[in-house]
Amino acid sequence: MNKWTVAALAAVFLTTACGSQDNTNSKPAIPADAEIEARVEKTLGTLTLDQKVGQMLELQIDALGAWGDDGRFHLDSVKMDSLLVKYQVGSVLNCPGHALSPEDWNAVIGEVQRISMEKIGIPTLYGIDQNHGASYSIGATFFPQNLNVAASFNPEIAYRAGEITAYETRACGGPWTYCPTLDLARDPRWPRFWENYGEDAYVNAVMGVAATRGMQGDDPNHVDRNHIAVSIKHYLGYGMPFSGKDRTPAYISPADLKEKHLAPFKAAILEGGALTLMANSGSVNGTPVHASREFLTEWLKDGLNWDGMIVTDWADINNLWQREKVARDKKEAICMAVNAGIDMCMEPYNVDFCTLLKELVLEGRVPQSRVDDAVRRILRVKYRLGLFDQPMTEAKDYPRYGCAEFAEFALRGAEESEVLLKNVNALLPLKPGTKILVTGPNANSMRTLNGGWSYTWQGDADRYAQEFNTIYEALQQKFGAGNVSFEPGISYKMSGAWWEENEPRIQQAVDAARRADVIVACVGENSYCETPGNLDDLNLSGNQKDLVKALAKTGKPIVLILNEGRPRLVNDIEPLVQAVVDVILPGNYGGDALANLLAGDANFSAKLPFTYPRYINSLSTYDYKVSERTATMEGAYDYSADVKVQWPFGFGLSYTTFKYSNLTVTKPQFAAGDSLVFSVDLTNTGERSGKETVMLFTSDLVATLVPDNRRLRAFEKVELAPAETKTVTLKIAAADLSFVNAKGEWCLEPGDFRAQIGTEVLKITLN
Numbered sequence: 001m002n003k004w005t006v007a008a009l010a011a012v013f014l015t016t017a018c019g020s021q022d023n024t025n026s027k028p029a030i031p032a033d034a035e036i037e038a039r040v041e042k043t044l045g046t047l048t049l050d051q052k053v054g055q056m057l058e059l060q061i062d063a064l065g066a067w068g069d070d071g072r073f074h075l076d077s078v079k080m081d082s083l084l085v086k087y088q089v090g091s092v093l094n095c096p097g098h099a100l101s102p103e104d105w106n107a108v109i110g111e112v113q114r115i116s117m118e119k120i121g122i123p124t125l126y127g128i129d130q131n132h133g134a135s136y137s138i139g140a141t142f143f144p145q146n147l148n149v150a151a152s153f154n155p156e157i158a159y160r161a162g163e164i165t166a167y168e169t170r171a172c173g174g175p176w177t178y179c180p181t182l183d184l185a186r187d188p189r190w191p192r193f194w195e196n197y198g199e200d201a202y203v204n205a206v207m208g209v210a211a212t213r214g215m216q217g218d219d220p221n222h223v224d225r226n227h228i229a230v231s232i233k234h235y236l237g238y239g240m241p242f243s244g245k246d247r248t249p250a251y252i253s254p255a256d257l258k259e260k261h262l263a264p265f266k267a268a269i270l271e272g273g274a275l276t277l278m279a280n281s282g283s284v285n286g287t288p289v290h291a292s293r294e295f296l297t298e299w300l301k302d303g304l305n306w307d308g309m310i311v312t313d314w315a316d317i318n319n320l321w322q323r324e325k326v327a328r329d330k331k332e333a334i335c336m337a338v339n340a341g342i343d344m345c346m347e348p349y350n351v352d353f354c355t356l357l358k359e360l361v362l363e364g365r366v367p368q369s370r371v372d373d374a375v376r377r378i379l380r381v382k383y384r385l386g387l388f389d390q391p392m393t394e395a396k397d398y399p400r401y402g403c404a405e406f407a408e409f410a411l412r413g414a415e416e417s418e419v420l421l422k423n424v425n426a427l428l429p430l431k432p433g434t435k436i437l438v439t440g441p442n443a444n445s446m447r448t449l450n451g452g453w454s455y456t457w458q459g460d461a462d463r464y465a466q467e468f469n470t471i472y473e474a475l476q477q478k479f480g481a482g483n484v485s486f487e488p489g490i491s492y493k494m495s496g497a498w499w500e501e502n503e504p505r506i507q508q509a510v511d512a513a514r515r516a517d518v519i520v521a522c523v524g525e526n527s528y529c530e531t532p533g534n535l536d537d538l539n540l541s542g543n544q545k546d547l548v549k550a551l552a553k554t555g556k557p558i559v560l561i562l563n564e565g566r567p568r569l570v571n572d573i574e575p576l577v578q579a580v581v582d583v584i585l586p587g588n589y590g591g592d593a594l595a596n597l598l599a600g601d602a603n604f605s606a607k608l609p610f611t612y613p614r615y616i617n618s619l620s621t622y623d624y625k626v627s628e629r630t631a632t633m634e635g636a637y638d639y640s641a642d643v644k645v646q647w648p649f650g651f652g653l654s655y656t657t658f659k660y661s662n663l664t665v666t667k668p669q670f671a672a673g674d675s676l677v678f679s680v681d682l683t684n685t686g687e688r689s690g691k692e693t694v695m696l697f698t699s700d701l702v703a704t705l706v707p708d709n710r711r712l713r714a715f716e717k718v719e720l721a722p723a724e725t726k727t728v729t730l731k732i733a734a735a736d737l738s739f740v741n742a743k744g745e746w747c748l749e750p751g752d753f754r755a756q757i758g759t760e761v762l763k764i765t766l767n
């Protein structure tokens with residue numbers, strides 16, 4: 001779909017998402033299709049209460065089968081009969097432990113579908129986590145993780161990666177994924193930082209809409225066989241646990257929840273047509289989201305006028321009593337969650353949800369109408385996906401699975417997503433013939449390039465992605481094997497926990513460095529996912545820092561490669577190196593992309609979609625409150641405050657330079673209903689072609705709530721040849737400048753705002 005250009009996306013998004021002065025929506029978010037609604041009602045009318053509660057249950061595939069001696073996963077007919085068929089279960093999820101080939105996927109999903117159709121009469125809704133491509137499928141195209149996609153500031157990458165992911169998921173027989181992830185990555189300690197599109201609400205919204213459209217296509221009522229249904233997640237406020245640890249409580253002001261955290265979900269529903277949503281496993285301000293009628297029903301279903309389906313996260317109804325202690329037992333937990341608005345329970349191993357929910361209905365504690373509403377929403381997704389008519393899709397009909405064209409796109413995406421953060425004395429690009437020492441624990445690993453959600457939950461690309469190039473292999477190919485040597489110095493314990501390292505061999509790396517012109521030191525993290533990725537110290541590991549410090553003493557220039565899912569602190573080693581590239585988690589083509597970039601065959605164009613912290617006690621986001629940074633006041637006491645970062649949000653270098661000039665706006669004095677068109681001239685002042693993301697930031701200078709320092713309101717990525725000038729226009733609605741006040745209402749207050757694009761600043765005033 002070519003209309004999803006950056007500009008079109010931004011413009012469409014701005015009509016209703018962040019800029020709305022209201023979070024309610026009078027028109028249906030997804031206009032109902034009369035024929036589908038009639039079929040839903042007809043099916044619903046034939047179902048007994050037992051069948052209805054069965055539809056509301058989702059089981060994990062492991063509960064229904066086991067791995068055989070032949071190395072293949074087999075469904076077990078006894079388990080299928082006693083669980084799936086007996087309880088008329090409506091949905092199944094996940095891969096059985098590790099990735100399958102498309103054919104093996106076809107066999108597993110095909111069998112579940114066949115039995116569901118024959119014995120239940122309703123197709124199953126099979127869900128798989130496809131975080132950066134069809135990431136549980138052998139031979140699928142793996143894209144950079146979402147944090148990289150955000151760094152590209154190019155929504156076309158999110159869109160096209162979504163399209164290819166959908167195609168390859170259909171090849172496997174899957175119609176539904178738990179993606180895209182739209183939590184705001186606002187705390188770098190959190191182990192799921194890399195799964196979403198960075199810290200900013202607007203970037204998450206734009207990318208979330210693009211990914212949703214890419215995966216689902218343009219007509220949410222008729223998702224064709226090249227597309228799949230999304231489940232945007234994890235609604236709401238998941239990304240800011242107070243402790244920094246996964247699935248622990250968040251405390252977020254009601255204003256921020258509405259203004260920032262809701263924004264990407266709202267956009268993905270209203271502009272993207274997202275069909276389903278997964279709830280946040282944790283609690284916000286003391287209320288577990290799975291038990292919040294306000295968040296699930298009032299804000300989403302009623303507020304947005306949305307007829308989609310809400311699924312729990314993993315075992316999260318159980319967690320209402322076992323972990324969160326807001327319910328006495330499982331039955332009370334089910335009662336709370338279903339009454340709050342949960343439609344489907346990702347149990348994932350047990351069927352007593354059905355028995356207990358039936359009892360709750362018969363006792364009058366859960367209204368029959370609530371169960372009907374939930375089942376209607378589940379059936380609606382199944383009809384919208386066409387599953388009643390064609391329950392399966394098969395690999396043989398998807399000949400482009402894993403094709404060269406998809407690979408090429410993933411490579412370009414990786415190139416656009418690796419961020420150049422430092423390049424003293426133009427050390428980069430490296431000249432042909434340069435003798436390079438590649439070192440560090442991330443230098444020769446596919447696992448670290450991909451991160452978690454790659455072939456297995458915790459990430460196991462070293463086992464499944466051997467045919468792709470690690471950084472070391474890609475540099476060898478680029479600069480010639482004779483010019484590139486490898487001595488890791490530090491290595492991860494492959495059988496241990498993700499943070500464990502083997503005994504350092506730093507001296508060997510130092511000795512090897514003496515024979516090289518340049519050191520490429522690849523540091524960061526091994527792969528992890530979710531709660532196992534919790535950490536106690538955001539600093540880069542001591543061994544890895546020691547390696548860089550020892551290498552620096554050789555006097556050889558160092559290119560520091562950061563390959564990590566969250567920004568690990570490097571303030572003490574950054575001054576020792578001449579160049580820094582944060583490749584984040586660029587996927588299977590990330591090594592090749594880096595080699596192209598380091599050689600200058602491609603130009604850097606990514607920018608940080610998060611604030612890279614400098615100190616552990618100075619964690620911040622770019623939209624911090626203005627009073628977090630103040631000069632001291634007059635008199636004896638120093639009341640100053642500062643925000644110290646390593647690299648700011650939006651920062652990223654290129655091999656060329658850009659100059660901004662002539663910023664103008666159509667209405668320096670504006671009214672609340674106006675549109676504002678900003679225009680700026682951008683000139684490529686260097687000697688190479690390059691892409692630059694033009695970003696419009698605004699600041700409300702005085703407001704009734706302490707204003708944010710700045711907010712990103714629009715962006716567009718443009719490409720310029722040397723000496724070329726382009727005029728870039730960015731359009732916003734005046735309403736985009738509004739904020740949620742202390743009463744929880746959207747408001748736009750008169751007064752002055754500062755608008756900034758690049759180095760250019762101007763004042764605009766709402767009269």
Ligand code: BGC
Pocket residue numbers: 094129178233281313314530
């Ligand atoms: C994660 C979700 C995921 C689900 C199913 C949970 O542990 O939080 O993001 O979609 O598992 O795999």
